[in-house]
Amino acid sequence: MDDAASIDGDTTRPLSQAELDALTDQLIDKLKTVFDPEIPVDIYELGLVYKVDVSDDKDVAIDMTLTAPGCPVAGDMPGWVEQAVMEIPGVRSCKVDLVFDPPWDPSRMSDEAKLQLNMF
Template sequence: MDDVNMAGREEAGAAETPATTSAIPQEELDRLTDDIIAALKTVYDPEIPVDIYELGLIYKVDISDDRDVVVDMTLTAPGCPVAGTMPVMVADAIRSVEGIGDVHVNMTFDPPWDPSRMSDEARVALNMF
């Protein structure tokens, strides 16, 4: 599987280079990565007016050679009221990307989310400078 580590981005929207060699041509892998990021940016935390990607809730996205996707993500707090629905929202958003196969979303709280994971764009939107 190719590992696109969204949490390790230098700036919002800049995914890390895949860690392993893929059977998917690089151009297609780049398109899938960009399209997945765009899809993730359509999902919002209902209590915070910032998308989950910019909030830093996406820890990792793996794209297999079969174009199946596995996402590791978190929430701003373990008791978040959307804990049951957020993984479904994320999976549905990613499934909208052309060429994607199965999608599985893993919820994790290790490491716990904190505001340092937010992009500069999210900080501006939340007036946190």
Template sequence: MEDQRDIIDINPPEPETPPQAETSGASSIPEDELTRITGDVIRSLKTVYDPEIPVDIYELGLIYKVDLDDDRLLTIDMTLTAPGCPVAGEMPGWVEGAVRGTDGVDDVKVNMTFDPPWTPEKMSDEAKLELGWL
């Protein structure tokens, strides 16, 4: 009877790093600049707070999509915790103002959507911890 052995590859291939965000293909903006802009935009979004919840809108999961096109137009799709939110008319302006000064972004457009509706499951663990939910 032959012995069966497991073969262990001592030089396994490097695991692929998943992209930070969904991309739609090649961009004319260099990758290192996109990485910097992404970090700057996230930092800016984290300065905007829902006035009723002491957590920033990024960690609350209110930002659904951020897209920077080759013309450097930054488009943000976002929602609110509820359609009847008292700052529904003001929040898109706050978001636009927060990211407008980002180096490498020429223009900003903020779209409000309620599809899919926001739920607490969209919050990050950081937000849940801040609210005492963890």
């Protein structure tokens, strides 16, 4: 018996490292298209994305946060992220969960984001 998952007779083969690397690059590219409307920097460079999991079936699960729990786009941003990820060919589903532990702080930003915001 092989290690592939079987659901209703369908077998799923594990993603190869090359496939996972390519999908990771696509995910980063798409995450960089979503911006916090209050800060002119994308959510990836801001460090708002905490975790991205990809199953062999190309189901994507993302844990992300906001710059502040009371952010006015808290209800909208997960949908924006989901829409962006679903534009990647072959992605079957995307689930985005907002988490607030650990709380976001500016140390999570990339150097690129800090440069954009003159924070050096």
